[in-house]
Amino acid sequence: MTWNTIMGFISSFALFIPIAIILLLKLGSYRSFAALLIYYSSVIIFNLMSEGYIPTDRAITYYWGVTNNMLDVPLMLTFLTYFSPSKKYTQRMKILGVAFVLFELTVMIITRFTVNGLTIILGPGLIIISGFCLHFFIRYATMAIEHGKATGKAFITGSMLFAYGCFSILYVLYYIRKTEQTEEAYLIFFIATSISALLMSTGLIIEWKRIKKIKELKITRKELSEMYKDTNMAAPKRTAIVNLDFDKEAWN
Template sequence: MTWYSVMGIISSAALLCPIIAILALRLGKYRTFPVLICYYSSVLIYNLMTEGYIPIDQTTRHYWGLANNLMDAPLMLFFLTYFSTSPVFTRRVKWLIAAFIFFEIVVISVLGLNTEAITVILGPGVALILALCTYFFIRQTKIAITHRKATGKAVIAASLLFAYGCFGLIYLMYYVFRSTDVEDIFLIFFLVSTLSSLMLSVGIYIEEKRIRKLNELRVTRRELSDIYAGEKKAVPIRRTALLDFDRDQWN
């Protein structure tokens, strides 16, 4: 068994980790985590196809790869709305997704569904995601260091920043400079996928603890509101020390 085959198996197992983490921690229906399941499932299936673990003809595998690349930016941009700082920011990202899908349609209409079209589409997609990941990584790292909160989000953002930073280099080598060392490029892809997926899984695990704590606080707030409903309080419930926490610390 070659290094290529070994890394293919390891990366496939690593790509499965975020999916298992989301489902095991019951985040499968939480906000944009379902999108992340779709994203990693698609990449995992393509990985298994290229390694021959899913027996399929070359044409189907080729078009699955093209579809996988087309879905990459829209799915990841949609997941990144999880880090959104406001409803306005979320709307802007969704408009950006719509504009990018329109861009994909125009490119495919002109060039057809082929590698040339993917080359034109992937570059801006990776650049957009990399820019957003950089912004969210800096923001979440500041919050994690300053307030000791939302460490999971910082780790998730770090994993995606690392992944797309490396994917940008792979894009340049494979699609732009047309490197002939295809096997070496795939080895880099497998390694990056493995490390980023494992880091992402750790971030999801940490983030679930924060989500659970926030849910417990919301339940406590509702229970206290029910208990004191109709009673006059010298200090309103919403402004007690227990409940009036700084929301930004939890983002």
């Protein structure tokens, strides 16, 4: 058994942890986390195919990998809308996502789904996602350090920034310089994926606690509103404590 095989299995297990957290804590009921769930599931399947744990035809593995790469940007942009500071910013991210999908389809149809097509679309995609991750990480890491809040978001964006930083290095080595050391490239990918998944898992748990607290405060606010509605007493004014944000809507 090679190091690649071992790390391929470990990275698949590591990726399963955030998936389990999303499912167990019911974060998948929110659009942004559902996108992350789909992304991680797709990567796990590709890892298991690549290392032979899921026996498939080589062509199937290749096209699964192509599809995986094409879904990367739209899924990650959808997830990153969770960190958007405003509705207008979110709208711009969605427009960018649609535009990038059209760009991907155009390039891949012209190049007939070859490696050359992937080389063209992966570069801009890595720049876009890395840029958003860096922006959001700086924003929420600053908030976590200065105000002791948004720690979960800082962990999540930090995990993604680390992952896409490593993926960018692999892109240069594998697609630009066309290194023949593919085994080493896969090993770096598996290690980066494992570390990123563990950081992501930590961030998801912290963020879930924040969401739970905000939901409890919303219920309290609603109960207070109902209680004062049938009396002549004025309802207490909203304070900064109960007026916390939970900025993403559920599917329903």
